[in-house]
Amino acid sequence: MKEVYFYATCLVDLFFPDAGMAGIELLQAAGVRVIFPEGQTCCGQPAYNCGYWEEARDVARGQIALFPKDIPVILPSGSCAGMMKNHYPELFHGQPEEAQVRAFSSRVFELTQFLVNELDVKLQDLGEPVKVTWHSSCHAVRDLGLVGEPKQLIAQLSKVELAPLTREHECCGFGGTFSVRQPEISGAMSCDKAADAEATGASVVLSTDGGCLLNVNGTLEAKKSPLRVQHIAEFLWERTRAR
Amino acid sequence: MSDARTAILGRLRASSQVGPLPDLDTAVLERRHWPISERAERLRKGMEAVHTEFLDATPADWPGVLRAFCDREGFKNLLFGPTSEAGSILAADWPAGGTQLMPYDRPVEAFKDELFTGVDAGFTGTVGGVAETGGLLLMPGPAEPRLLSLVPPIHIAMLKASTIHDTFWAAIKALGWGRALPPNALMISGPSKTADIEQTLAYGVHGPKRLIVVLVNDLA
Amino acid sequence: MHAENEILFRDSAAKALLDPQLRANFRRAMDGLITKRKAQFPDPRDLQDLRDLSTAIRSRSLLNLPSLLEQFEAQATRNGIQVHWAETCDQANELILGILRSKGAKTLVKGKSMVSEEMHLNDFLEKHGIEALESDLGEYIIQLDGETPSHIIMPAIHKNKDQIARQFSQKIKDAKYTEDVDELTAMARKVLRQKFLEADAGLSGVNFAVAETGTLCLVENEGNGRMSTHVPPLHIAVMGLEKVVATLEDVAPLYSILTRSATGQPVTTYFNLITAPRGAGEKDGPQEIHLVILDNGRSNIYADPQLQATLRCIRCGACMNHCPVYTRVGGHAYEAVYPGPIGKILTPQVEGVGVRHDLLHGSSLCGACGEVCPVQIPIPEILVRLRREATHQDPGSQVVGKGTGRTSSEDWAWRLWAMANKRPGLYRIITWFATRFGKALPAGAPLIKDWTRTRTKPVPAHRTLNERVRAKGVPHV
Ligand code: SF4
Numbered sequence: 001m002k003e004v005y006f007y008a009t010c011l012v013d014l015f016f017p018d019a020g021m022a023g024i025e026l027l028q029a030a031g032v033r034v035i036f037p038e039g040q041t042c043c044g045q046p047a048y049n050c051g052y053w054e055e056a057r058d059v060a061r062g063q064i065a066l067f068p069k070d071i072p073v074i075l076p077s078g079s080c081a082g083m084m085k086n087h088y089p090e091l092f093h094g095q096p097e098e099a100q101v102r103a104f105s106s107r108v109f110e111l112t113q114f115l116v117n118e119l120d121v122k123l124q125d126l127g128e129p130v131k132v133t134w135h136s137s138c139h140a141v142r143d144l145g146l147v148g149e150p151k152q153l154i155a156q157l158s159k160v161e162l163a164p165l166t167r168e169h170e171c172c173g174f175g176g177t178f179s180v181r182q183p184e185i186s187g188a189m190s191c192d193k194a195a196d197a198e199a200t201g202a203s204v205v206l207s208t209d210g211g212c213l214l215n216v217n218g219t220l221e222a223k224k225s226p227l228r229v230q231h232i233a234e235f236l237w238e239r240t241r242a243r
Numbered sequence: 244m245s246d247a248r249t250a251i252l253g254r255l256r257a258s259s260q261v262g263p264l265p266d267l268d269t270a271v272l273e274r275r276h277w278p279i280s281e282r283a284e285r286l287r288k289g290m291e292a293v294h295t296e297f298l299d300a301t302p303a304d305w306p307g308v309l310r311a312f313c314d315r316e317g318f319k320n321l322l323f324g325p326t327s328e329a330g331s332i333l334a335a336d337w338p339a340g341g342t343q344l345m346p347y348d349r350p351v352e353a354f355k356d357e358l359f360t361g362v363d364a365g366f367t368g369t370v371g372g373v374a375e376t377g378g379l380l381l382m383p384g385p386a387e388p389r390l391l392s393l394v395p396p397i398h399i400a401m402l403k404a405s406t407i408h409d410t411f412w413a414a415i416k417a418l419g420w421g422r423a424l425p426p427n428a429l430m431i432s433g434p435s436k437t438a439d440i441e442q443t444l445a446y447g448v449h450g451p452k453r454l455i456v457v458l459v460n461d462l463a
Numbered sequence: 464m465h466a467e468n469e470i471l472f473r474d475s476a477a478k479a480l481l482d483p484q485l486r487a488n489f490r491r492a493m494d495g496l497i498t499k500r501k502a503q504f505p506d507p508r509d510l511q512d513l514r515d516l517s518t519a520i521r522s523r524s525l526l527n528l529p530s531l532l533e534q535f536e537a538q539a540t541r542n543g544i545q546v547h548w549a550e551t552c553d554q555a556n557e558l559i560l561g562i563l564r565s566k567g568a569k570t571l572v573k574g575k576s577m578v579s580e581e582m583h584l585n586d587f588l589e590k591h592g593i594e595a596l597e598s599d600l601g602e603y604i605i606q607l608d609g610e611t612p613s614h615i616i617m618p619a620i621h622k623n624k625d626q627i628a629r630q631f632s633q634k635i636k637d638a639k640y641t642e643d644v645d646e647l648t649a650m651a652r653k654v655l656r657q658k659f660l661e662a663d664a665g666l667s668g669v670n671f672a673v674a675e676t677g678t679l680c681l682v683e684n685e686g687n688g689r690m691s692t693h694v695p696p697l698h699i700a701v702m703g704l705e706k707v708v709a710t711l712e713d714v715a716p717l718y719s720i721l722t723r724s725a726t727g728q729p730v731t732t733y734f735n736l737i738t739a740p741r742g743a744g745e746k747d748g749p750q751e752i753h754l755v756i757l758d759n760g761r762s763n764i765y766a767d768p769q770l771q772a773t774l775r776c777i778r779c780g781a782c783m784n785h786c787p788v789y790t791r792v793g794g795h796a797y798e799a800v801y802p803g804p805i806g807k808i809l810t811p812q813v814e815g816v817g818v819r820h821d822l823l824h825g826s827s828l829c830g831a832c833g834e835v836c837p838v839q840i841p842i843p844e845i846l847v848r849l850r851r852e853a854t855h856q857d858p859g860s861q862v863v864g865k866g867t868g869r870t871s872s873e874d875w876a877w878r879l880w881a882m883a884n885k886r887p888g889l890y891r892i893i894t895w896f897a898t899r900f901g902k903a904l905p906a907g908a909p910l911i912k913d914w915t916r917t918r919t920k921p922v923p924a925h926r927t928l929n930e931r932v933r934a935k936g937v938p939h940v
Contacts, residue, residue, distance in 0.1 A: 187916050
């Protein structure tokens with residue numbers, strides 16, 4: 001039986017545990033044994049992005065140690081997967097554990113990437129007809145290199161109509177600490193994203209990343225919009241789960 | 244200020260990194276290739292898109308085509324380089340009356356005001372063209388002064404179809420510009436233009452308002 | 464987390480965001496540029512190949528920079544171009560003033576040059592009694608209003624037609640009010656042609672300097688560059704020391720990717736190669752050409768292997784056209800000569816990472832800039848590196864102002880963050896409290912206050928995923 005590790009990421013742990021559970025269940029439904037090591041916190045990205053590399057490294061070191069077996073590590077986040085896959089090797093460049101870190105990084109996958117490219121899952125849509133829109137997370141696309149995997153999964157759902165955003169690839173304005181260090185610009189970007197989503201006529205905004213979801217959701221709520229956000233994993237699980 | 248020179252170069256040298264130079268893979272440029280018979284059409288499409296006008300001609304009749312155009316437009320004069328190859332052919336049988344040929348044969352200082360205000364059009368030859376994007380290659384010099392293609396409100400240029408290259412890159416190599424560049428060389432793709440006001444295109448901002456290419460089909 | 468020095472960009476950006484006209488002007492313009500660029504690169508493979516080639520050409524040029532500069536200088540000198548070197552903007556200004564004075568020049572017409580903006584040359588010359596007139600239409604428009612460029616290739620992009628129409632009718636002699644772009648252009652043409660005719664000297668920037676031939680390459684559409692460099696008897700060019708490339712063949716792909724990335728044009732109206740002043744038998748062209756090569760911090764940037772990539776820039780402006788922050792606040796909010804993503808990495812490296820910490824954090828690190836940059840400068844990675852430099856004193860680093868952006872509050876914040884995330888036990892306690900009492904956090908608490916300007920308060924779930932999986936019995940080994 002195929003075995004994988006699941007890494008929650010701090011945002012999913014605290015704000016979107018349903019998405020995390022759904023991710024685990026999607027993997028299990030595909031016949032994979034999922035291991036969820038205890039002691040998971042944060043991948044270290046916030047400190048890394050702000051230049052506090054020692055702090056980021058300290059945290060990353062502890063997290064890497066949770067995944068000793070040579071099996072894939074699956075994350076329900078393109079941004080954190082990008083951090084672990086592409087930035088860990090930079091963060092540990094020249095450090096004694098560099099080789100070990102590189103080996104770890106090569107095992108990291110974002111959830112939809114793994115479902116499509118490694119498991120080749122086939123989904124059956126059991127839900128009611130619905131119109132959704134898709135926000136592509138900047139880090140998932142530009143950092144990690146996620147291409148069309150999430151959309152390929154959505155396309156497998158027969159009763160789901162995907163209404164594209166006008167500016168699908170434009171940043172939603174989250175940007176981690178950017179959202180509070182530059183709240184005015186971040187807010188302007190978020191409001192534009194929310195308006196774009198509302199204009200699609202969809203009833204739900206999907207994304208791979210908790211940061212974007214938290215941001216867009218807060219903005220929609222502040223606008224008293226009926227539109228809601230959902231993590232792609234949770235959406236897929238809801239649509240395909242037999243009731 | 245040689246102190247500054249020494250200091251700057253010293254700093255650069257001190258931190259110059261040794262390492263293998265990255266390779267230059269020019270395949271993407273080599274892929275841009277058209278048979279010679281199609282290049283004129285491609286050049287024309289590219290240049291017409293930016294408001295260049297074309298007159299079709301043959302090696303034998305181009306001076307006549309040009310003359311007829313000048314008469315139609317009612318130019319009182321046409322500035323040209325009398326010792327250039329194209330210029331001397333033009334002058335050889337330019338009928339009297341109508342548009343006057345005006346030789347650019349003195350230093351600009353001698354007639355700067357007239358050049359700016361008293362000339363209707365300027366004529367130059369070209370040393371080639373570029374098919375990929377559309378463009379004329381010019382080599383101003385003693386026979387064809389630099390301002391001939393710039394100051395008069397209309398620029399007329401003669402281009403032979405056989406001299407059109409695939410790309411600017413190919414043209415540079417074919418013309419040997421990398422080895423010995425003339426004092427001034429140019430690529431021109433259309434009349435002067437700007438989009439500085441609200442991204443709206445406007446032609447004829449500082450340089451010529453119109454560019455007319457006399458395209459000589461010498462491929463037969 | 465808000466150091467004093469982070470306020471600058473935040474404040475001016477906040478002000479810009481309140482100007483709906485400005486936001487509409489930029490959004491419309493950037494949308495147009497994005498669409499036009501896209502149309503120029505229909506084949507993703509061709510685009511990537513051309514980017515790889517362009518990146519390699521610029522990297523090679525930088526690796527050989529000192530030798531190429533010497534080769535260029537020798538060749539240009541042989542051609543009759545007089546080459547000068549300046550370590551600072553002050554030196555460069557003095558050099559230019561000296562050249563102008565030695566020729567008795569009183570008026571200077573200028574083609575577009577960002578380096579001369581960097582030097583604040585116009586102000587300097589005005590102070591010394593020399594009229595410096597911008598002739599690029601966009602530059603002319605902003606000079607009339609005493610403004611600085613808000614975009615590196617479209618300097619007046621923040622203004623719309625009506626604003627320009629009003630300005631022309633007030634400031635140009637005998638001008639009537641019109642919103643017709645052709646008529647406005649014709650007005651400027653009339654004024655400026657007279658200036659070209661009369662000017663004692665012309666000034667230009669340089670897009671590429673070719674070492675093997677000693678040539679200065681100028682890219683433009685209007686013809687004012689050719690006018691400024693070929694009508695007056697004296698031509699002075701200014702360039703940053705990074706502009707040199709080895710061969711003329713190297714220039715062709717760079718030129719191609721430059722115009723397509725910048726404005727979505729396959730080619731500009733003019734590509735002007737200046738190799739020598741008026742030669743024997745020539746009837747026009749400048750009698751003298753002088754070139755000032757400016758350092759102004761570049762050799763210091765050059766010293767760092769990672770940061771050196773900054774100098775690959777060919778000033779196409781694509782990074783700002785695609786930047787979600789620039790699109791919303793415009794160029795002036797950056798209070799820097801070079802706005803947008805390239806400005807965010809360049810300005811702090813020249814002025815100091817501490818004093819321009821504001822710019823370093825004015826980015827969501829979305830990566831749109833790096834994605835379109837024709838020479839693949841990893842702008843987000845460089846931003847992160849410079850954030851590091853701003854807050855740390857790493858030995859061996861030569862970054863200007865390193866460590867001067869550090870504040871004890873940010874320091875403490877990250878120390879506490881690390882403490883919590885390094886110790887799963889502590890993390891568990893904190894998240895336990897957050898899930899149970901997170902709702903009760905006051906909206907005025909730091910960070911939450913900023914978050915909730917445009918959003919509702921984020922509410923943690925009832926149980927963390929860590930708790931949920933334990934309850935569900937998901938295996939942990
Ligand atoms: S950084 Fe890249 S995209 Fe930005 S101006 Fe320079 S070359 Fe163009």
